Amino acid sequence: xxxxxxxxxxxxxxxxxxxxxxxxxxxxxxxxxxxxxxxxxxxxxxxxxxxxxxxxxxxxxxxxxxxxxxxxxxxxxxxxxxxxxxxxxxxxxxxxxxxxxxxxxxxxxxxxxxxxxxxxxxxxxxxxxxxxxxxxxxxxxxxxxxxxxxxxxxxxxxxxxxxxxxxxxxx
Amino acid sequence: xxxxxxxxxxxxxxxxxxxxxxxxxxxxxxxxxxxxxxxxxxxxxxxxxxxxxxxxxxxxxxxxxxxxxxxxxxxxxxxxxxxxxxxxxxxxxxxxxxxxxxxxxxxxxxxxxxxxxxxxxxxxxxxxxxxxxxxxxxxxxxxxxxxxxxxxxxxxxxxxxxxxxxxxxxxxxxxxxxxxxxxxxxxxxxxxxxxxxxxxxxxxxxxxxxxxxxxxxxxxxxxxxxxxxxxxxxxxxxx
Numbered sequence: 224x225x226x227x228x229x230x231x232x233x234x235x236x237x238x239x240x241x242x243x244x245x246x247x248x249x250x251x252x253x254x255x256x257x258x259x260x261x262x263x264x265x266x267x268x269x270x271x272x273x274x275x276x277x278x279x280x281x282x283x284x285x286x287x288x289x290x291x292x293x294x295x296x297x298x299x300x301x302x303x304x305x306x307x308x309x310x311x312x313x314x315x316x317x318x319x320x321x322x323x324x325x326x327x328x329x330x331x332x333x334x335x336x337x338x339x340x341x342x343x344x345x346x347x348x349x350x351x352x353x354x355x356x357x358x359x360x361x362x363x364x365x366x367x368x369x370x371x372x373x374x375x376x377x378x379x380x381x382x383x384x385x386x387x388x389x390x391x392x393x394x
Numbered sequence: 395x396x397x398x399x400x401x402x403x404x405x406x407x408x409x410x411x412x413x414x415x416x417x418x419x420x421x422x423x424x425x426x427x428x429x430x431x432x433x434x435x436x437x438x439x440x441x442x443x444x445x446x447x448x449x450x451x452x453x454x455x456x457x458x459x460x461x462x463x464x465x466x467x468x469x470x471x472x473x474x475x476x477x478x479x480x481x482x483x484x485x486x487x488x489x490x491x492x493x494x495x496x497x498x499x500x501x502x503x504x505x506x507x508x509x510x511x512x513x514x515x516x517x518x519x520x521x522x523x524x525x526x527x528x529x530x531x532x533x534x535x536x537x538x539x540x541x542x543x544x545x546x547x548x549x550x551x552x553x554x555x556x557x558x559x560x561x562x563x564x565x566x567x568x569x570x571x572x573x574x575x576x577x578x579x580x581x582x583x584x585x586x587x588x589x590x591x592x593x594x595x596x597x598x599x600x601x602x603x604x605x606x607x608x609x610x611x612x613x614x615x616x617x618x619x620x621x622x623x624x625x626x627x628x629x630x631x632x633x
Contacts, residue, residue, distance in 0.1 A: 245451035262563035288506045296454035
């Protein structure tokens with residue numbers, strides 16, 4: 224087969240008004256971990272907000288990684304399946320093995336400021352065709368005969384094509 | 395019991411714990427294009443059925459909360475025994491202290507995925523040599539790890555961050571290693587992954603962190619490359 228290969232990125236934002244139990248746990252535990260870890264970079268609590276702290280103390284960017292430890296087990300609970308992003312049949316279909324956790328902003332004393340994002344990077348997909356507003360996708364396969372299972376999908380907000388590779392179509 | 399205590403300690407602001415009862419339910423609607431029989435297409439204007447949230451969430455501890463922090467990495471095995479005592483109270487043991495440690499691998503690299511590029515990393519592997527334990531009644535925490543490697547401008551060390559049970563930072567410090575032992579491990583431990591040798595190594599006396607206080611941060615270490623090491627240190631905090 225001679226198809227373009229893409230990966231999709233879904234950036235999920237979790238703020239103080241979580242919609243689901245999973246989001247609520249990610250929100251609470253990441254904020255609790257932030258409150259612990261931020262003390263390493265701002266022991267006297269001089270910076271009220273994370274966005275202020277990273278300007279004053281560049282090393283505090285490590286907090287993205289350090290706080291991610293609090294949500295790693297929640298990511299495992301997703302069992303490699305990207306949340307929220309549905310195909311045209313209303314089913315989750317994107318698989319991921321890579322994600323990136325980031326603190327958008329936070330504050331020790333005000334949970335309403337705490338906002339984080341998780342960018343899920345999908346496993347590679349074949350981009351077979353574009354039908355109107357939809358893209359026709361399939362998981363890469365070595366099979367050369369028989370029908371190929373496909374997914375019809377319309378890119379919603381916060382989902383983007385993250386990577387594309389054009390094949391060499393010599394045959 | 396320790397885990398329960400730890401989870402409680404992370405509840406830094408009062409919230410209702412979400413129900414975990416749904417965790418036994420099975421997610422049946424995922425990615426199964428061929429399953430089921432033909433159905434009548436819904437041509438109405440009724441809102442489409444939403445997907446289930448699953449796989450169903452359960453309250454989980456930080457990935458740091460574990461005693462074995464090796465994650466399959468190479469190195470000479472080492473048991474790190476850290477006792478936390480209270481300088482404000484005749485150095486009695488501090489129970490319930492949260493102790494975070496982290497150190498580099500045999501090549502001098504730390505685990506972290508926070509690079510600027512979206513690197514392809516399996517997220518289950520990126521927290522090696524990082525751990526968190528809660529001290530027991532004797533103020534003791536124990537980690538199963540390896541003898542750390544070293545990197546430029548630093549002597550062998552382990553980072554430690556100690557919090558009280560409410561998550562308030564009590565002390566950020568580092569554990570020092572005897573120079574001669576670091577030399578032995580890095581010069582003769584190639585079979586265990588220590589291939590850098592000692593060329594360019596920074597000894598404790600020249601280390602910017604340890605040079606003025608190494609005796610107060612020095613650990614006691616027994617054992618050998620073959621049998622593994624036991625590290626012990628008492629860290630004094632103002633609890």
